[in-house]
Amino acid sequence: MPGESDDLEKLVESVADGESIDWDELERAAPNEESRQIVRHLRLVAEVADVHRSQVDNGALAEDAAVTAAAESIDSGLPAIPGAQGQRRVWPRIGSDPLPGNEGVWGHLLLVRKIGEGSFGEVYQAHDTWLDHPVALKLLKREAEARVQPSQLLHEARKLARVRHVNVVTVHGADRHNGRVGFWMDYIDGETLASMVSKGRLSAGEAVSVGQEVCRALAAVHQAKLIHRDVKAQNVMRAFDGGRIILMDFGAGEFVGDRSLGGRAQGTPLYLAPELLRGADATVRSDIYAVGVLMYHLVTGRFPVEAPSQAALVEAHARGERRRLRDERADLPDSFIAIVERAIDPNPERRYGSAGEMEAKLSGEPATRPVPVPLSSRSPGPTIGDYAKRATAVAAVVVALTGVLGFIAARAFEVVLRIDSEFALGLTGILVLGAQALLPFAMYWVLAAAFVGVLSGLRLLLPRRLMATPRRALASLASVNAPGMATIIFLSGATLALTLTWRYWEVFSVLWALRQDPLLPSAALSILNPASRPVHADYGMYSALLSFFLGLAVWRWFPSLEKRAEDGSALRPMKWGTIAIAFLVVAMAVAPRRAVWESFTIASFEKRPALVIGTAGEYYLLYAPDESNRPRFRVSKKDADAMNLQLTAETRALFEREP
């Protein structure tokens, strides 16, 4: 019995061997519940095996037995493992049907596997034995020969042969063997866009990248006086190696003005332009419509007009029904949506006039600039050289900013205290001062960027429709009056900058007063005292935040407004004005830096306290902020002893009260 280990062992062996077992009888005979449970579990395993065995028996083995000498010769290293009947069994091919022709050979091509099938043709991966490389072979189906002329397949080959382009599959030859007409072309090791979409929607950048290449392919097709008529996700492939996009299947294509295929609509209904469904001729603009539908499909997984039947589709078009892309993907850039919506406009006259025009539009949109498509492509990322260039550019900007801020802080100090130019800070001192000034700003900028990043992340958590309304309102406002929006941004920045200056005006007024009157009473200088540093820290923080958001406006919002404006250049004064405000805000916050934050060496000069505020060659510049007349002394280092000058190791801020 199964409860006993020997019996259980035999039972398990029987299940492993696939033997027939009377489970009901076994369960009845089980002595206890534990044994019965083991029987039930084992039965479950046996049934799993039975179901899979039945699938094999239902003809699948016969399918796999489609073994050909061709496969062996192609793949001499792998075949032949002994099968259950002790016969030599070659690894089966993918194709679901027995290979055509004589032992999988078609002329000089060895057929490897079926990789695609249409209504009248079937495509095989094959091996060109003359050129020793893989090719794709399209053959007319035997069952289709009664209704399709072999010349129709050759017609497709001829059409393909007229187009030579990196984004169009290249045909290598056509022939008839074993009574079957076919032509062979590039074998693309990749996946169709339909397969890509089945794994998830593409981003706008990815779709733009694909759309550009499809447009380039179509431009070449149209230049050859051909209309493709069946652009769709299933007919566009992305190569695994390099991510190249390749337009395939010209079976539905026709020469411009050629009505040999009849005036009826050809192609896949969901991709057909409404005028084709009404019986009009295919044109360049109907191909453009299909590209628009393709891009719509790539980013949504759906179609702009959907219906359960072709008749219903025609009616839906007639009623003007169309699912707007914005309603499907509210997060997409406005420019991307505008391009796709224009391509799928029901009125062909309003669509792009050529594939080149659409490609140019896709290429020229900064907001939809193509990004490398990840997935299975292996397009190379940035090189070390690219990183080095970027790092150099960033370093140059940081050094320049450091220098400028250091110079402003140094000059402000020198002007206020009327310091002679010979004691002006040198380049090293300026850079050090600039770095000290930049550091707190950099910290606040990073924090602000992180805050914006978090907000963007949270936005994704909100329902799309909630975000769609304000976005649409803003986009609409921007489209209607881009200069007005630019002015609002500029004036907002200017107002905030003025508010900030007004709020901390005391700092500047005292500095200016000190410049005018060096004998200003110490009580009037309290804003420059270290005790007032928290006020300056607040000022620095607000300045950093305001400059960050003004910079963000210049970087992100102005380009978008410039695109929407009738004359984008008219917005430039506002943009440069905003940049100037951001710079002024930072410069003003940095100006009092030395007077407030810097510590100077304390000296004793003729038994009176003084601070060393500069050196130039053999001279010290001493300043006595606590003296009633705040004298500045220029003392030679040689005469230090004679003049009773002693430097201490201590330091203090300029207007810090002596303890």
Next chain:
Amino acid sequence: MRDTTMQGEGTSPLSGRPVGMTSTIDLLDRFKQGDQEAVSLLVERSIPPLKRWARGRLPQWARSLAETQDLVQNAVLRALPHLKTFEARHPGALQAYLRQAVDNHIKDEIRKVRARPAAESLSEEQEDQGPSPLELAIGREGLERYEAALAKLRPIDQEAIIARCELQQSYDEIAIALGKPSADAARMAVVRAIRNLLKAMSDGSGPP
């Protein structure tokens, strides 16, 4: 039914094993080194047994030859990039990995179809969303119990069960796939794996 067929022609002169299976590991290595032909050959080898396997797992609507072919092929192609970092000790490990990939893909597809409004797509046929043959035979609960117990086993036991019970391979094939010295050793490995599966099923649940 014991099918411990002796190895015949098509064996490697060095190892005495059929070269077809042993070179699967070589193909995997070649694939990792960027050999595109190896991809094609790996796919060519993997798909037929997986397709047979998948038929038992697919609901009626997706069981046509073309649908099964597409599903399995898509799943294998999706899994390929991950094989770059896949360390296969023997061909059976790759087999089990791809079987899991196909299983996941099937579940994704079924989920997608169930979530899709019926009259949304013109080109798609109306689908019967009924259960798969396996679900019909052992019920969804039974299938879940089996899968859960299988997932708890050591990889070598999982691979033995998948090869024998699901992919319906002979003991000779399993010997090669699992790197066992003989068909008898492979049979012992399968028996041991089933025993462990029973234990995992008993540990994990109430009455079946």
